[in-house]
Amino acid sequence: MSEKIDRRKARTKQLLHEALIILIQEKGSDGVTVTDITNRADINRGTFYLHYRDVADMLEQWKEEAFEHIRSLVRQLDVMELREYAQRDEPYPKMVSIFEEIARNAPFFKTMFGPKGDPAYMTQYRELMISHIFGKMDYYKPTREGLLVPLDYLIAYISSANLGVVMHWIQTDFQQSPQEIGHILSRIFNHGPLASMGLK
Numbered sequence: 001m002s003e004k005i006d007r008r009k010a011r012t013k014q015l016l017h018e019a020l021i022i023l024i025q026e027k028g029s030d031g032v033t034v035t036d037i038t039n040r041a042d043i044n045r046g047t048f049y050l051h052y053r054d055v056a057d058m059l060e061q062w063k064e065e066a067f068e069h070i071r072s073l074v075r076q077l078d079v080m081e082l083r084e085y086a087q088r089d090e091p092y093p094k095m096v097s098i099f100e101e102i103a104r105n106a107p108f109f110k111t112m113f114g115p116k117g118d119p120a121y122m123t124q125y126r127e128l129m130i131s132h133i134f135g136k137m138d139y140y141k142p143t144r145e146g147l148l149v150p151l152d153y154l155i156a157y158i159s160s161a162n163l164g165v166v167m168h169w170i171q172t173d174f175q176q177s178p179q180e181i182g183h184i185l186s187r188i189f190n191h192g193p194l195a196s197m198g199l200k
Contacts (some may be wrong), residue, residue, distance in 0.1 A: 013051060015041040017062060021107045028116040029059060063112065063121055066105055073098045074132045085188035091182025099178030110170050156178045
């Protein structure tokens with residue numbers, strides 16, 4: 001019986017989420033009301049309040065859940081492993097897993113990172129990259145002498161560039177597979193932007 005109830009709850013949340021995504025795309029998150037969502041999902045208001053306090057609570061829970069899934073995958077990334085795969089001209093599997101998770105939640109990420117989404121949410125992901133990926137660079141102790149540019153500028157460039165690639169992938173309706181995006185980033189990591197453009 002509990003399994004049946006769990007499935008019903010999951011289905012209800014799915015309907016609410018689908019309704020919220022469509023409504024955000026239409027009017028932005030600030031313009032969406034509980035009535036809008038329940039009417040679109042064909043669910044009564046009482047059922048909505050069994051799960052969420054209000055629209056803001058619903059959106060915040062969903063954003064946090066998606067962020068935690070990505071964060072758990074980002075924590076597994078290793079800069080030295082990434083370098084090895086890039087040098088072999090292969091996509092880094094742990095990074096591909098992140099892209100697979102994004103693709104699995106395509107409507108959510110496309111909406112949140114779209115023109116009517118949440119810019120602050122995008123900043124969270126950039127900060128996640130900096131803290132969990134580039135923060136580990138202290139462990140490898142790159143020497144000042146070995147750096148061609150100041151480390152903080154390098155981190156700012158790489159984090160923005162990588163997020164830019166992912167954003168373009170999302171905004172162009174996921175035309176490439178997660179594996180292909182992983183391969184694209186591996187090549188840029190290994191060869192740099194100029195060589196990737198064919199400028200030797």
